[in-house]
Amino acid sequence: MTRSLSKKARDILLLNDHGGYTVPAAELYPYQWNWDSAFVALGFAVFNHDRAWQELETLFSGQWDDGFLPHIIFHVDDSGYFPGAAVWGTNKTPQTSGITQPPVAASVTRWLLNTNEKIGKARAAALYPKLLAWHRWFHTYRDPLKNGLVLCVHPWESGRDNSPEWDAPAARVDTSSVEPYRRRDLALVDQGMRPSNQEYDQYIALLQHGRSQNWNHAAIADTGPFRVFDVGMSMILLRANRDLLALADRFGTSEECEELQARIKLSEDNIHYLWSDAIGAYGSRDAKTGNHFEMVTSASFLAFYAGVGGDRERAALMANFERIDGMVRYMMPSFDPAHPKFDPIRYWCGPIWAVVNKMIALGLIEMGHTKAGQRIVRDTCSIIEQSGFRESYSPVTGEGTGGSDFSWTAAIWLHLSENRSATSPGVAVPHKLEPE
Numbered sequence: 001m002t003r004s005l006s007k008k009a010r011d012i013l014l015l016n017d018h019g020g021y022t023v024p025a026a027e028l029y030p031y032q033w034n035w036d037s038a039f040v041a042l043g044f045a046v047f048n049h050d051r052a053w054q055e056l057e058t059l060f061s062g063q064w065d066d067g068f069l070p071h072i073i074f075h076v077d078d079s080g081y082f083p084g085a086a087v088w089g090t091n092k093t094p095q096t097s098g099i100t101q102p103p104v105a106a107s108v109t110r111w112l113l114n115t116n117e118k119i120g121k122a123r124a125a126a127l128y129p130k131l132l133a134w135h136r137w138f139h140t141y142r143d144p145l146k147n148g149l150v151l152c153v154h155p156w157e158s159g160r161d162n163s164p165e166w167d168a169p170a171a172r173v174d175t176s177s178v179e180p181y182r183r184r185d186l187a188l189v190d191q192g193m194r195p196s197n198q199e200y201d202q203y204i205a206l207l208q209h210g211r212s213q214n215w216n217h218a219a220i221a222d223t224g225p226f227r228v229f230d231v232g233m234s235m236i237l238l239r240a241n242r243d244l245l246a247l248a249d250r251f252g253t254s255e256e257c258e259e260l261q262a263r264i265k266l267s268e269d270n271i272h273y274l275w276s277d278a279i280g281a282y283g284s285r286d287a288k289t290g291n292h293f294e295m296v297t298s299a300s301f302l303a304f305y306a307g308v309g310g311d312r313e314r315a316a317l318m319a320n321f322e323r324i325d326g327m328v329r330y331m332m333p334s335f336d337p338a339h340p341k342f343d344p345i346r347y348w349c350g351p352i353w354a355v356v357n358k359m360i361a362l363g364l365i366e367m368g369h370t371k372a373g374q375r376i377v378r379d380t381c382s383i384i385e386q387s388g389f390r391e392s393y394s395p396v397t398g399e400g401t402g403g404s405d406f407s408w409t410a411a412i413w414l415h416l417s418e419n420r421s422a423t424s425p426g427v428a429v430p431h432k433l434e435p436e
Protein backbone atom coordinates (compact mmCIF):
# COMPACT_ATOMS: atom_id res chain seq x y z
CA MET A 1 0.00 0.00 0.00
CA THR A 2 2.71 2.47 1.04
CA ARG A 3 4.69 1.70 -2.09
CA SER A 4 1.82 2.17 -4.51
CA LEU A 5 0.74 5.36 -2.77
CA SER A 6 4.29 6.67 -2.94
CA LYS A 7 4.32 5.92 -6.66
CA LYS A 8 1.04 7.80 -7.05
CA ALA A 9 2.41 10.69 -4.97
CA ARG A 10 5.45 11.00 -7.25
CA ASP A 11 3.19 10.87 -10.29
CA ILE A 12 1.13 13.74 -8.91
CA LEU A 13 4.23 15.87 -8.39
CA LEU A 14 5.43 15.08 -11.90
CA LEU A 15 1.97 15.72 -13.36
CA ASN A 16 1.71 19.08 -11.61
CA ASP A 17 5.29 20.02 -12.53
CA HIS A 18 5.07 22.82 -15.06
CA GLY A 19 8.80 22.90 -15.74
CA GLY A 20 10.74 24.05 -12.69
CA TYR A 21 7.71 24.87 -10.58
CA THR A 22 4.74 22.85 -9.38
CA VAL A 23 1.13 23.98 -9.40
CA PRO A 24 -0.83 23.06 -6.24
CA ALA A 25 -3.55 21.35 -8.32
CA ALA A 26 -4.25 21.35 -12.05
CA GLU A 27 -7.08 23.77 -12.96
CA LEU A 28 -8.02 24.78 -9.40
CA TYR A 29 -4.66 26.49 -8.73
CA PRO A 30 -2.76 26.77 -12.04
CA TYR A 31 0.24 28.89 -10.87
CA GLN A 32 3.09 28.70 -8.39
CA TRP A 33 1.96 29.27 -4.79
CA ASN A 34 4.47 30.32 -2.15
CA TRP A 35 4.16 27.98 0.83
CA ASP A 36 2.84 25.16 -1.36
CA SER A 37 6.14 25.16 -3.26
CA ALA A 38 8.19 25.04 -0.08
CA PHE A 39 6.32 21.93 1.09
CA VAL A 40 6.44 20.45 -2.40
CA ALA A 41 10.24 20.68 -2.24
CA LEU A 42 10.13 18.29 0.75
CA GLY A 43 8.38 15.77 -1.48
CA PHE A 44 10.76 16.13 -4.41
CA ALA A 45 13.68 15.75 -2.01
CA VAL A 46 12.67 12.13 -1.52
CA PHE A 47 13.50 11.25 -5.12
CA ASN A 48 15.17 14.22 -6.80
CA HIS A 49 17.14 16.69 -4.71
CA ASP A 50 18.07 18.87 -7.63
CA ARG A 51 14.39 19.33 -8.50
CA ALA A 52 13.60 20.14 -4.87
CA TRP A 53 16.07 23.04 -4.90
CA GLN A 54 14.75 24.18 -8.24
CA GLU A 55 11.26 24.53 -6.75
CA LEU A 56 12.57 27.04 -4.22
CA GLU A 57 14.69 28.80 -6.81
CA THR A 58 11.78 29.40 -9.19
CA LEU A 59 9.72 30.62 -6.26
CA PHE A 60 12.37 33.21 -5.43
CA SER A 61 12.45 34.33 -9.08
CA GLY A 62 9.27 36.19 -8.08
CA GLN A 63 10.90 38.07 -5.19
CA TRP A 64 10.58 41.87 -5.30
CA ASP A 65 13.55 44.21 -4.85
CA ASP A 66 12.54 45.01 -1.28
CA GLY A 67 12.63 41.34 -0.24
CA PHE A 68 8.87 40.72 -0.44
CA LEU A 69 7.99 37.22 -1.67
CA PRO A 70 4.51 37.08 -3.25
CA HIS A 71 1.93 34.40 -2.56
CA ILE A 72 1.46 33.59 -6.27
CA ILE A 73 3.92 33.74 -9.16
CA PHE A 74 2.06 33.83 -12.48
CA HIS A 75 4.77 32.31 -14.69
CA VAL A 76 2.32 31.83 -17.56
CA ASP A 77 -1.16 33.17 -18.18
CA ASP A 78 -4.31 31.14 -17.63
CA SER A 79 -7.19 33.27 -18.84
CA GLY A 80 -9.93 31.37 -16.99
CA TYR A 81 -8.46 31.97 -13.54
CA PHE A 82 -9.80 34.69 -11.26
CA PRO A 83 -8.19 36.78 -9.85
CA GLY A 84 -5.32 36.51 -12.36
CA ALA A 85 -2.21 38.65 -12.84
CA ALA A 86 -4.04 41.50 -14.59
CA VAL A 87 -6.44 41.87 -11.66
CA TRP A 88 -3.59 42.10 -9.14
CA GLY A 89 -1.85 44.69 -11.32
CA THR A 90 1.51 44.58 -9.55
CA ASN A 91 3.45 45.15 -12.81
CA LYS A 92 6.32 42.83 -11.98
CA THR A 93 8.30 40.39 -14.09
CA PRO A 94 7.48 37.58 -13.62
CA GLN A 95 3.94 38.65 -12.80
CA THR A 96 2.96 38.17 -9.17
CA SER A 97 0.27 38.82 -6.61
CA GLY A 98 0.74 41.62 -4.06
CA ILE A 99 0.40 39.71 -0.79
CA THR A 100 2.60 37.09 0.84
CA GLN A 101 2.13 33.73 2.62
CA PRO A 102 3.57 31.93 5.70
CA PRO A 103 7.39 31.84 5.44
CA VAL A 104 8.27 28.16 5.53
CA ALA A 105 11.01 28.35 2.87
CA ALA A 106 13.93 28.93 5.30
CA SER A 107 12.96 25.85 7.31
CA VAL A 108 12.72 23.76 4.16
CA THR A 109 16.08 25.10 2.91
CA ARG A 110 17.74 24.04 6.14
CA TRP A 111 16.16 20.62 5.91
CA LEU A 112 17.22 20.10 2.29
CA LEU A 113 20.77 21.12 3.14
CA ASN A 114 20.96 18.77 6.10
CA THR A 115 19.67 15.81 4.16
CA ASN A 116 22.07 16.24 1.25
CA GLU A 117 25.00 18.49 1.99
CA LYS A 118 26.75 17.76 -1.28
CA ILE A 119 23.97 18.94 -3.59
CA GLY A 120 22.70 21.50 -1.11
CA LYS A 121 25.68 23.56 -0.05
CA ALA A 122 25.99 25.92 -3.02
CA ARG A 123 22.21 26.11 -3.51
CA ALA A 124 21.58 26.98 0.15
CA ALA A 125 24.36 29.57 0.10
CA ALA A 126 22.75 31.22 -2.93
CA LEU A 127 19.27 31.20 -1.37
CA TYR A 128 20.38 32.46 2.04
CA PRO A 129 20.53 36.22 1.22
CA LYS A 130 17.10 36.00 -0.45
CA LEU A 131 15.58 34.33 2.58
CA LEU A 132 17.17 36.92 4.84
CA ALA A 133 15.75 39.71 2.67
CA TRP A 134 12.26 38.20 2.88
CA HIS A 135 12.40 37.81 6.66
CA ARG A 136 13.67 41.40 6.97
CA TRP A 137 10.68 42.49 4.89
CA PHE A 138 8.37 40.97 7.53
CA HIS A 139 10.33 42.65 10.30
CA THR A 140 10.19 46.02 8.53
CA TYR A 141 6.62 46.09 7.24
CA ARG A 142 4.61 43.66 9.29
CA ASP A 143 5.65 44.21 12.88
CA PRO A 144 3.77 47.41 13.80
CA LEU A 145 4.16 46.94 17.57
CA LYS A 146 7.86 46.11 17.13
CA ASN A 147 7.27 43.06 19.30
CA GLY A 148 8.26 40.29 16.89
CA LEU A 149 4.64 39.29 16.05
CA VAL A 150 3.42 39.75 12.51
CA LEU A 151 0.39 41.04 10.67
CA CYS A 152 -1.62 39.58 7.83
CA VAL A 153 -3.41 42.15 5.69
CA HIS A 154 -5.48 39.66 3.71
CA PRO A 155 -7.00 36.31 4.82
CA TRP A 156 -5.18 34.67 1.88
CA GLU A 157 -1.86 35.68 3.44
CA SER A 158 -2.49 33.50 6.49
CA GLY A 159 -2.83 30.49 4.17
CA ARG A 160 -5.92 29.63 6.27
CA ASP A 161 -8.22 31.64 4.03
CA ASN A 162 -11.62 31.34 5.69
CA SER A 163 -10.64 30.52 9.25
CA PRO A 164 -13.52 31.77 11.43
CA GLU A 165 -10.92 33.90 13.21
CA TRP A 166 -11.13 36.26 10.25
CA ASP A 167 -14.93 36.63 10.25
CA ALA A 168 -15.15 39.67 12.52
CA PRO A 169 -12.30 41.70 10.98
CA ALA A 170 -13.39 40.77 7.43
CA ALA A 171 -16.96 41.87 8.16
CA ARG A 172 -15.69 45.46 8.33
CA VAL A 173 -14.40 45.30 4.74
CA ASP A 174 -16.52 47.41 2.37
CA THR A 175 -17.41 45.23 -0.61
CA SER A 176 -19.69 47.72 -2.38
CA SER A 177 -17.22 48.46 -5.22
CA VAL A 178 -16.64 44.81 -6.15
CA GLU A 179 -17.85 44.23 -9.72
CA PRO A 180 -19.44 40.91 -10.71
CA TYR A 181 -16.88 38.15 -11.36
CA ARG A 182 -16.87 34.41 -12.00
CA ARG A 183 -15.32 31.97 -9.52
CA ARG A 184 -13.68 29.04 -11.23
CA ASP A 185 -13.39 27.08 -7.97
CA LEU A 186 -17.16 26.57 -7.77
CA ALA A 187 -17.20 24.79 -11.12
CA LEU A 188 -14.54 22.37 -9.84
CA VAL A 189 -15.34 21.79 -6.17
CA ASP A 190 -18.54 21.40 -4.13
CA GLN A 191 -19.63 24.84 -2.89
CA GLY A 192 -20.00 23.49 0.66
CA MET A 193 -16.26 22.88 0.76
CA ARG A 194 -15.25 26.37 -0.35
CA PRO A 195 -15.39 29.90 1.11
CA SER A 196 -18.76 31.64 0.76
CA ASN A 197 -19.50 34.30 -1.89
CA GLN A 198 -19.51 36.94 0.81
CA GLU A 199 -16.01 35.89 1.88
CA TYR A 200 -14.89 35.95 -1.73
CA ASP A 201 -16.20 39.50 -2.15
CA GLN A 202 -14.15 40.50 0.88
CA TYR A 203 -11.04 38.89 -0.63
CA ILE A 204 -11.54 40.83 -3.86
CA ALA A 205 -12.26 44.12 -2.06
CA LEU A 206 -9.01 43.72 -0.12
CA LEU A 207 -7.14 42.99 -3.34
CA GLN A 208 -8.61 46.18 -4.84
CA HIS A 209 -7.53 48.14 -1.79
CA GLY A 210 -3.92 46.94 -2.16
CA ARG A 211 -3.97 47.81 -5.80
CA SER A 212 -5.36 51.27 -5.07
CA GLN A 213 -2.30 51.77 -2.85
CA ASN A 214 0.00 50.65 -5.71
CA TRP A 215 0.98 47.76 -3.45
CA ASN A 216 2.76 50.13 -1.11
CA HIS A 217 3.20 47.69 1.77
CA ALA A 218 3.86 50.36 4.41
CA ALA A 219 0.56 52.08 3.58
CA ILE A 220 -1.40 48.83 3.46
CA ALA A 221 -0.04 47.70 6.84
CA ASP A 222 -0.81 51.14 8.30
CA THR A 223 -4.32 51.74 7.06
CA GLY A 224 -5.57 48.55 5.38
CA PRO A 225 -9.16 47.49 6.12
CA PHE A 226 -8.05 44.04 7.38
CA ARG A 227 -5.14 43.75 9.80
CA VAL A 228 -4.70 40.81 12.16
CA PHE A 229 -1.87 39.42 14.25
CA ASP A 230 -1.97 35.90 12.91
CA VAL A 231 -0.89 33.17 15.30
CA GLY A 232 0.05 30.89 12.38
CA MET A 233 2.21 33.45 10.58
CA SER A 234 3.89 34.53 13.83
CA MET A 235 4.73 30.97 14.92
CA ILE A 236 5.95 29.97 11.47
CA LEU A 237 8.16 33.05 11.14
CA LEU A 238 9.66 32.47 14.58
CA ARG A 239 10.51 28.90 13.64
CA ALA A 240 11.83 30.02 10.26
CA ASN A 241 14.06 32.59 11.97
CA ARG A 242 15.59 29.81 14.07
CA ASP A 243 16.28 27.81 10.90
CA LEU A 244 17.58 30.90 9.10
CA LEU A 245 19.95 31.51 12.01
CA ALA A 246 21.43 28.05 11.45
CA LEU A 247 21.95 29.01 7.80
CA ALA A 248 23.38 32.41 8.78
CA ASP A 249 25.87 30.62 10.97
CA ARG A 250 27.29 28.99 7.86
CA PHE A 251 26.66 31.47 5.11
CA GLY A 252 26.12 34.85 6.77
CA THR A 253 28.05 37.41 8.78
CA SER A 254 28.25 37.64 12.57
CA GLU A 255 26.10 40.81 12.40
CA GLU A 256 23.39 38.86 10.60
CA CYS A 257 23.53 36.14 13.25
CA GLU A 258 23.15 38.75 15.98
CA GLU A 259 20.28 40.38 14.12
CA LEU A 260 18.44 37.07 13.88
CA GLN A 261 19.15 36.17 17.50
CA ALA A 262 17.66 39.50 18.53
CA ARG A 263 14.56 38.86 16.37
CA ILE A 264 14.06 35.44 17.87
CA LYS A 265 14.39 36.80 21.40
CA LEU A 266 11.95 39.63 20.64
CA SER A 267 9.31 37.16 19.40
CA GLU A 268 9.89 34.81 22.33
CA ASP A 269 9.59 37.66 24.83
CA ASN A 270 6.30 38.84 23.33
CA ILE A 271 4.53 35.71 22.17
CA HIS A 272 2.36 35.95 25.27
CA TYR A 273 0.47 38.74 23.51
CA LEU A 274 -1.23 35.98 21.52
CA TRP A 275 -2.09 33.89 24.57
CA SER A 276 -5.66 33.70 25.86
CA ASP A 277 -6.48 32.24 29.26
CA ALA A 278 -10.11 32.06 28.18
CA ILE A 279 -9.29 29.29 25.68
CA GLY A 280 -6.02 28.04 27.18
CA ALA A 281 -4.26 28.52 23.86
CA TYR A 282 -2.43 30.90 21.58
CA GLY A 283 -4.66 32.52 18.98
CA SER A 284 -4.88 35.50 16.65
CA ARG A 285 -5.76 39.09 17.56
CA ASP A 286 -7.39 41.92 15.70
CA ALA A 287 -4.77 44.63 15.13
CA LYS A 288 -7.43 47.31 14.73
CA THR A 289 -9.35 46.73 17.95
CA GLY A 290 -6.74 44.79 19.91
CA ASN A 291 -9.36 42.08 20.59
CA HIS A 292 -8.25 38.49 20.97
CA PHE A 293 -10.50 36.29 18.83
CA GLU A 294 -10.41 33.55 21.49
CA MET A 295 -10.64 30.69 19.00
CA VAL A 296 -8.57 27.51 19.01
CA THR A 297 -7.33 26.57 15.55
CA SER A 298 -4.76 24.11 14.26
CA ALA A 299 -2.35 27.07 14.17
CA SER A 300 -2.57 27.29 17.97
CA PHE A 301 -0.63 24.04 18.11
CA LEU A 302 2.24 25.50 16.09
CA ALA A 303 3.53 26.83 19.43
CA PHE A 304 5.53 23.60 19.73
CA TYR A 305 6.99 24.05 16.25
CA ALA A 306 7.94 27.61 17.19
CA GLY A 307 9.44 26.36 20.46
CA VAL A 308 7.50 28.75 22.70
CA GLY A 309 5.45 28.57 25.87
CA GLY A 310 6.33 27.58 29.42
CA ASP A 311 5.02 24.57 31.36
CA ARG A 312 1.68 26.25 32.02
CA GLU A 313 1.01 27.08 28.36
CA ARG A 314 2.11 23.68 27.11
CA ALA A 315 -0.07 21.89 29.67
CA ALA A 316 -3.08 23.98 28.64
CA LEU A 317 -2.39 23.32 24.95
CA MET A 318 -2.13 19.59 25.59
CA ALA A 319 -5.44 19.74 27.49
CA ASN A 320 -6.95 21.28 24.37
CA PHE A 321 -5.33 18.55 22.30
CA GLU A 322 -6.98 15.86 24.44
CA ARG A 323 -10.32 17.64 24.39
CA ILE A 324 -10.30 17.94 20.59
CA ASP A 325 -9.11 14.36 20.25
CA GLY A 326 -12.22 13.30 22.17
CA MET A 327 -14.46 14.99 19.62
CA VAL A 328 -13.10 13.87 16.25
CA ARG A 329 -11.80 10.68 14.73
CA TYR A 330 -8.72 12.18 13.05
CA MET A 331 -6.39 14.92 14.24
CA MET A 332 -5.82 17.88 13.84
CA PRO A 333 -8.94 19.71 12.69
CA SER A 334 -8.20 23.20 11.41
CA PHE A 335 -10.84 24.62 13.73
CA ASP A 336 -12.19 23.85 17.18
CA PRO A 337 -14.91 21.17 16.85
CA ALA A 338 -16.66 22.53 19.96
CA HIS A 339 -17.19 25.93 18.36
CA PRO A 340 -20.53 26.66 16.61
CA LYS A 341 -18.62 27.71 13.46
CA PHE A 342 -16.93 24.32 13.10
CA ASP A 343 -17.70 22.70 9.76
CA PRO A 344 -15.87 19.43 9.03
CA ILE A 345 -15.84 19.87 5.25
CA ARG A 346 -15.56 23.62 4.69
CA TYR A 347 -11.93 24.53 3.93
CA TRP A 348 -10.32 26.08 7.06
CA CYS A 349 -13.42 25.81 9.27
CA GLY A 350 -12.62 22.23 10.30
CA PRO A 351 -10.89 20.02 7.68
CA ILE A 352 -7.43 18.60 8.29
CA TRP A 353 -4.56 19.90 6.16
CA ALA A 354 -1.53 17.64 5.79
CA VAL A 355 0.99 20.49 5.73
CA VAL A 356 -0.20 21.91 9.04
CA ASN A 357 -0.19 18.42 10.52
CA LYS A 358 3.40 18.00 9.42
CA MET A 359 4.48 21.12 11.31
CA ILE A 360 2.41 20.30 14.40
CA ALA A 361 3.79 16.75 14.54
CA LEU A 362 7.35 17.91 14.18
CA GLY A 363 6.95 20.48 16.95
CA LEU A 364 5.27 18.03 19.33
CA ILE A 365 7.99 15.44 18.79
CA GLU A 366 10.76 17.97 19.23
CA MET A 367 9.21 19.18 22.48
CA GLY A 368 8.95 15.66 23.90
CA HIS A 369 5.26 15.02 23.20
CA THR A 370 6.27 12.05 21.10
CA LYS A 371 3.04 10.11 21.36
CA ALA A 372 0.87 13.05 20.38
CA GLY A 373 3.20 13.88 17.49
CA GLN A 374 3.20 10.33 16.22
CA ARG A 375 -0.55 10.25 16.52
CA ILE A 376 -0.72 13.20 14.12
CA VAL A 377 1.67 11.48 11.69
CA ARG A 378 -0.39 8.30 11.80
CA ASP A 379 -3.68 10.09 11.27
CA THR A 380 -2.23 12.04 8.35
CA CYS A 381 -1.14 8.81 6.71
CA SER A 382 -4.46 7.06 7.50
CA ILE A 383 -6.64 9.69 5.87
CA ILE A 384 -4.44 9.70 2.79
CA GLU A 385 -4.64 5.90 2.64
CA GLN A 386 -8.39 6.12 3.00
CA SER A 387 -9.15 9.01 0.65
CA GLY A 388 -6.17 9.65 -1.61
CA PHE A 389 -4.25 12.88 -2.18
CA ARG A 390 -6.95 15.44 -1.55
CA GLU A 391 -6.64 19.09 -0.63
CA SER A 392 -7.94 18.48 2.91
CA TYR A 393 -9.96 15.92 4.90
CA SER A 394 -12.90 15.73 7.25
CA PRO A 395 -11.63 15.11 10.80
CA VAL A 396 -14.92 13.34 11.52
CA THR A 397 -14.98 10.77 8.71
CA GLY A 398 -11.58 11.06 6.97
CA GLU A 399 -13.34 11.75 3.65
CA GLY A 400 -11.43 13.94 1.21
CA THR A 401 -12.52 17.56 0.75
CA GLY A 402 -11.63 20.21 -1.84
CA GLY A 403 -9.40 19.49 -4.83
CA SER A 404 -7.87 16.17 -5.91
CA ASP A 405 -4.34 15.09 -6.89
CA PHE A 406 -3.03 17.79 -4.63
CA SER A 407 0.70 18.52 -4.76
CA TRP A 408 1.43 19.42 -1.15
CA THR A 409 -0.50 16.45 0.19
CA ALA A 410 1.47 14.15 -2.12
CA ALA A 411 4.70 15.81 -0.97
CA ILE A 412 3.88 15.42 2.71
CA TRP A 413 3.04 11.76 2.15
CA LEU A 414 6.44 11.17 0.57
CA HIS A 415 8.18 13.15 3.28
CA LEU A 416 6.42 11.40 6.17
CA SER A 417 6.59 7.89 4.82
CA GLU A 418 10.27 8.33 3.99
CA ASN A 419 11.08 9.63 7.45
CA ARG A 420 8.91 7.09 9.25
CA SER A 421 11.07 4.30 7.89
CA ALA A 422 14.37 6.20 8.16
CA THR A 423 17.07 3.95 9.52
CA SER A 424 20.00 6.31 9.56
CA PRO A 425 19.91 8.02 12.94
CA GLY A 426 23.35 9.50 12.35
CA VAL A 427 21.97 11.97 9.79
CA ALA A 428 21.10 15.28 11.38
CA VAL A 429 17.61 15.88 10.05
CA PRO A 430 15.80 18.60 11.97
CA HIS A 431 12.43 17.67 10.47
CA LYS A 432 12.86 13.95 10.95
CA LEU A 433 9.93 12.16 12.51
CA GLU A 434 10.40 9.19 14.79
CA PRO A 435 9.47 5.77 13.45
CA GLU A 436 6.25 4.41 14.95
Ligand code: GLC
Pocket residue numbers: 024029033035036158159160161
Ligand atom coordinates in the same frame (compact mmCIF):
# COMPACT_ATOMS: atom_id res chain seq x y z
C1 GLC B 1 -5.81 27.81 -0.71
C2 GLC B 1 -5.22 27.55 0.67
C3 GLC B 1 -3.80 28.09 0.72
C4 GLC B 1 -3.00 27.45 -0.41
C5 GLC B 1 -3.68 27.62 -1.77
C6 GLC B 1 -3.03 26.80 -2.86
O1 GLC B 1 -5.93 29.17 -0.97
O2 GLC B 1 -6.00 28.12 1.66
O3 GLC B 1 -3.22 27.85 1.97
O4 GLC B 1 -1.72 27.99 -0.45
O5 GLC B 1 -5.02 27.21 -1.70
O6 GLC B 1 -3.01 25.44 -2.52
